[in-house]
Amino acid sequence: MTGTIEVDDVVVRYGEVLALDGVSLSVRPGRVTGLIGMNGSGKSTLFKTIMGIVRPEQGRVLVDGGEPAAARRRGLVGYVPQSEEVDWAFPVSVRDVVMMGRYGRLGLTRRARPADHAAVADALERVELTGYADRQIGRLSGGQRKRAFVARGIAQDARVLLLDEPFAGVDKRSEATIVRLLRELADDGRTVLVSTHDLHALPRLADEAALLLRRVLFHGEVPEALRPENLARTFGLEEGVA
Amino acid sequence: MSPLDLLLEPLQYDFMVRAIVTTVIAAVVCALLSCWLVLVGWSLMGDAVSHAVLPGVVLAYVLGAPFAVGALVFGFLAVALIGAIRGTSRVKEDAAIGIVFTTLFALGLVLISVTPSQTDLNHIIFGNILGVSEADLVQIAVLAAIAFAVLVVKRRDLTLYAFDPMHAHAIGLSPRFLGALLLGLLALTAVVALQVVGVILVVAMLIIPGATAYLLTDRFGRMLVIAPVMSALCSVLGIYLSYWLDAASGGLVVIVQGAAFAVVYLFAPRHGLLGKRLTAGRRRAAARPGAL
Numbered sequence: 179m180t181g182t183i184e185v186d187d188v189v190v191r192y193g194e195v196l197a198l199d200g201v202s203l204s205v206r207p208g209r210v211t212g213l214i215g216m217n218g219s220g221k222s223t224l225f226k227t228i229m230g231i232v233r234p235e236q237g238r239v240l241v242d243g244g245e246p247a248a249a250r251r252r253g254l255v256g257y258v259p260q261s262e263e264v265d266w267a268f269p270v271s272v273r274d275v276v277m278m279g280r281y282g283r284l285g286l287t288r289r290a291r292p293a294d295h296a297a298v299a300d301a302l303e304r305v306e307l308t309g310y311a312d313r314q315i316g317r318l319s320g321g322q323r324k325r326a327f328v329a330r331g332i333a334q335d336a337r338v339l340l341l342d343e344p345f346a347g348v349d350k351r352s353e354a355t356i357v358r359l360l361r362e363l364a365d366d367g368r369t370v371l372v373s374t375h376d377l378h379a380l381p382r383l384a385d386e387a388a389l390l391l392r393r394v395l396f397h398g399e400v401p402e403a404l405r406p407e408n409l410a411r412t413f414g415l416e417e418g419v420a
Numbered sequence: 421m422s423p424l425d426l427l428l429e430p431l432q433y434d435f436m437v438r439a440i441v442t443t444v445i446a447a448v449v450c451a452l453l454s455c456w457l458v459l460v461g462w463s464l465m466g467d468a469v470s471h472a473v474l475p476g477v478v479l480a481y482v483l484g485a486p487f488a489v490g491a492l493v494f495g496f497l498a499v500a501l502i503g504a505i506r507g508t509s510r511v512k513e514d515a516a517i518g519i520v521f522t523t524l525f526a527l528g529l530v531l532i533s534v535t536p537s538q539t540d541l542n543h544i545i546f547g548n549i550l551g552v553s554e555a556d557l558v559q560i561a562v563l564a565a566i567a568f569a570v571l572v573v574k575r576r577d578l579t580l581y582a583f584d585p586m587h588a589h590a591i592g593l594s595p596r597f598l599g600a601l602l603l604g605l606l607a608l609t610a611v612v613a614l615q616v617v618g619v620i621l622v623v624a625m626l627i628i629p630g631a632t633a634y635l636l637t638d639r640f641g642r643m644l645v646i647a648p649v650m651s652a653l654c655s656v657l658g659i660y661l662s663y664w665l666d667a668a669s670g671g672l673v674v675i676v677q678g679a680a681f682a683v684v685y686l687f688a689p690r691h692g693l694l695g696k697r698l699t700a701g702r703r704r705a706a707a708r709p710g711a712l
Contacts, residue, residue, distance in 0.1 A: 180630070194632045194638060229584070229590055230589070231589055247592075249589065250590055251592035252592075253591055253592065254593075256588045256590065257586055257590045258585055259584065259586055259587075263586070264584070265459070265583065267639060268582070268583050268640075269459075269634065269639055269640045269642075269643060270579070270583060270640055271638075271639070274640070275583075277585075278580050278584070278587060279591075281576065281577070281580060281593070282591035282592055282593075287572060287573050287574075287575075287576065288576035289578060292585060314639075316639035317638075330587070334591065341691040367501070394468060
């Protein structure tokens with residue numbers, strides 16, 4: 179099966195700060211994997227390392243069995259950013275954003291062909307945003323914005339989808355829609371890695387969970403991940419740690 | 421005198437025709453680029469690069485090289501120095517920008533003061549639109565055509581870079597390359613515009629049109645039409661005003677652009693200060709039962 183992510187003993191340091199301290203993690207296709215950790219636990223850094231934006235000073239990352247750069251060039255990697263990373267006043271429509279998922283396969287000027295317009299329309303329909311295609315991206319609700327970016331990953335036909343905190347600022351109904359969508363994408367055989375600190379959605383969302391605090395404390399079934407002693411270690415509530 | 425004469429009289433002078441053609445060319449290219457600069461948040465960087473190219477232009481003049489080459493070298497040098505200072509000291513970016521561009525600009529001033537020349541190099545600082553020669557016009561047209569072509573061909577990549585560089589990276593594009601491309605175009609465009617308004621005011625042509633268009637539309641494609649059209653009209657109006665008022669042409673070009681921005685800032689239908697309320701009020705009135 180294509181689309182595995184192999185993270186092997188990765189160390190990342192920002193100056194003096196140790197962000198990742200020997201992270202090893204294997205993420206499989208056809209599953210939704212939840213990445214759980216508090217702010218500053220290294221979730222975003224791990225995503226950036228998988229995408230090749232941050233270079234580890236030790237260890238390596240393989241995507242689909244090869245270098246991340248090769249996987250990116252093949253358009254395998256889709257990314258749904260955190261809300262704070264996006265300029266919501268940017269003058270692009272929902273359709274424009276989804277079309278950006280197709281750019282990797284377009285020519286010099288990225289002029290869309292009929293097949294690309296069809297793929298964008300399909301993706302919009304799948305996330306139930308067809309009627310919103312011509313809206314400016316910021317004129318959507320929190321949940322709709324997330325779905326627009328998921329649609330971009332679908333239009334891209336990414337085999338590996340990385341979602342950074344997709345439930346932050348999202349109402350319950352949209353959350354349910356996004357959970358259903360991610361389940362479908364995993365059932366298609368895609369690799370879905372979701373960082374979240376929303377533990378309530380986890381049992382419905384994820385097949386497995388990894389607990390992160392600069393290193394992977396636990397990786398396995400969701401019910402076991404949610405056991406109090408595991409969560410206490412993940413969120414630094416253990417005695418003597420704080 | 422009829423209104424038509426007001427328009428036609430200046431055109432009997434070749435220097436006025438050249439001035440207007442040059443201004444329109446520079447206004448269009450600067451305005452296109454400004455759409456990306458205001459969205460990436462590079463207005464300050466535009467200011468820095470457009471000042472920092474001065475020593476490059478003077479050295480190019482001395483060496484007999486094209487101005488654009490000198491400008492590109494010093495444009496990139498400025499950006500590299502700003503990045504180095506920010507990255508290797510506790511000085512923040514705005515201070516680093518301030519230090520680097522003023523120092524390079526000052527170097528340019530010193531170089532001008534010790535360079536003997538037939539043409540007045542001070543024109544680089546304040547612009548000399550009425551003194552544009554045939555040869556100047558050709559050089560400006562060529563540089564502008566290059567910048568225009570690159571911007572149009574790479575417009576979707578640059579927009580992606582401005583909107584979501586992480587996604588650009590994820591699909592195998594290089595955000596670093598796209599950023600460098602934008603910087604190169606910035607240096608190139610600064611050379612085009614410095615003939616018109618001079619180094620000091622170039623930044624106005626690199627910020628105001630994009631900012632104005634941004635207040636008028638939520639579609640980037642439309643910004644790319646509105647900004648150049650408005651900028652060209654404002655600039656030509658500025659040139660005419662300078663002819664009839666016998667005042668500084670570069671200054672008037674910028675003042676008219678600033679005035680246009682002020683009008684849009686107040687009255688733009690959706691994003692204007694007053695326009696927002698007027699539009700909302702009209703909508704309420706239309707929604708009232710019995711309203712026409």
